[in-house]
Amino acid sequence: QAGLTQPPSVSKDLRQTATLTCTGNSNNVGNQGATWVQQHPGHPPKLLSYRNHSRPSGISERFSASRSGNTASLTITGLQPEDEADYYCSAWDSSLSGWVFGGGTKLTVL
Amino acid sequence: EVQLVESGGGLVQPGGSLRLSCAASGFTFSKSWMHWVRQTPGKGLVWISGIEHDGSPTVYADSVRGRFTVSRDNAQNTLYLQVDSLRAEDTAVYYCTTEEGADWGQGTRVTVSS
Numbered sequence: 001q002a003g004l005t006q007p008p009s010v011s012k013d014l015r016q017t018a019t020l021t022c023t024g025n026s027n028n029v030g031n032q033g034a035t036w037v038q039q040h041p042g043h044p045p046k047l048l049s050y051r052n053h054s055r056p057s058g059i060s061e062r063f064s065a066s067r068s069g070n071t072a073s074l075t076i077t078g079l080q081p082e083d084e085a086d087y088y089c090s091a092w093d094s095s096l097s098g099w100v101f102g103g104g105t106k107l108t109v110l
Numbered sequence: 111e112v113q114l115v116e117s118g119g120g121l122v123q124p125g126g127s128l129r130l131s132c133a134a135s136g137f138t139f140s141k142s143w144m145h146w147v148r149q150t151p152g153k154g155l156v157w158i159s160g161i162e163h164d165g166s167p168t169v170y171a172d173s174v175r176g177r178f179t180v181s182r183d184n185a186q187n188t189l190y191l192q193v194d195s196l197r198a199e200d201t202a203v204y205y206c207t208t209e210e211g212a213d214w215g216q217g218t219r220v221t222v223s224s
Contacts, residue, residue, distance in 0.1 A: 035210050037155075044205060044214040045155065051210060088155050090211060097169050099145060099157035 004029065004089055006102035013110045016079050020105045022072040022089030028100055034072035034091045036065055039104075045088065049074065076107075084109045112136040112213040114206050119218030126196050130218055132189040132206030140164075140184035143209040146191050148202035149217075156202075159191060174200075196222045 005023040012018040022034055033051030047056050049065035062077045072089055089102040118130040132144070145160040159180040160169045168180050179192040189206050203217040 037211055037214075039155075044216055045207075045211065046214070047210070047212050050212070056212065086154075090155070090157070098171055099147075099160065101147075101155045101157060104154040 003100050004034070004091060004102035006087075006089060006105045008103065009106045009108065011108040011110055012079055014079055014081070018076045018079055018083075018107060020074045020076075020087050020089075020107070022074075022102050024070050024072070024091055024093075024100070026070060027095040028091040028093040029067065029072050029089075030070040031094055032092045033067055034065070034089045036063075036072075036074045037088050037090070039086045039088065048087075051091065079109045081109055083107060112208070114208070114213055114215035116204060116206055116215045116218035119204065119220045121221045121223065122196055123224050124197060124222055126222070127192070127194045128196070128220060130191040130193065130204055130220075132191075132215055134187045134189065134206075137208070137213075139182075139187040144182060144189045145207050145209070145211075146180060146189075146204060147207055147211075148200075148204045150199075150202045158204075161189070193220070196220070198222050
């Protein structure tokens with residue numbers, strides 16, 4: 001099953017802003033929107049953003065999601081050490097009738 | 111508070127079977143799509159199956175279709191995944207999750223090895 005495309009790694013300095021991207025096609029991201037989860041080593045994923053870009057309760061306003069065409073983005077402002085984690089996007093694919101994930105981006109906070 | 115608790119994983123030989131379970135609480139399970147997602151050690155998340163709130167339809171990734179079967183018992187608030195004809199490449203942590211990945215369990219580990 002074809003997945004979504006994410007850069008494998010992004011490095012940014014403490015307190016800076018990181019923008020993570022996720023590219024799909026018109027059957028998934030472009031049509032259904034994307035969700036974002038954060039995963040720290042040894043822990044299950046945690047939802048950061050629904051596909052309508054709203055944040056679940058308890059998620060910091062420093063995390064914001066958006067979409068332009070077939071590309072979804074997650075912007076994290078004021079980077080903190082605890083933001084260092086793996087970030088995955090996902091979307092429902094209407095042509096596959098399945099849920100597709102990106103390969104994940106490892107965010108390093110310097 | 112939403113809770114998802116997976117169980118049923120373990121060490122199994124190639125060609126073997128397991129039945130994974132996911133006990134759900136804290137939300138209206140009988141009205142929710144549910145999914146299984148797995149993660150190979152050191153690798154990313156891969157969706158493998160989903161099931162509509164009333165048990166139909168069920169959907170599968172190509173890699174598991176015909177070998178894995180998803181089901182649910184809404185009276186018991188439990189999601190299941192019957193995994194048959196296991197292969198080494200099925201070794202992973204298996205998570206159950208709600209629609210859009212809003213909530214995740216801690217996962218259950220499946221190791222396929224002789």
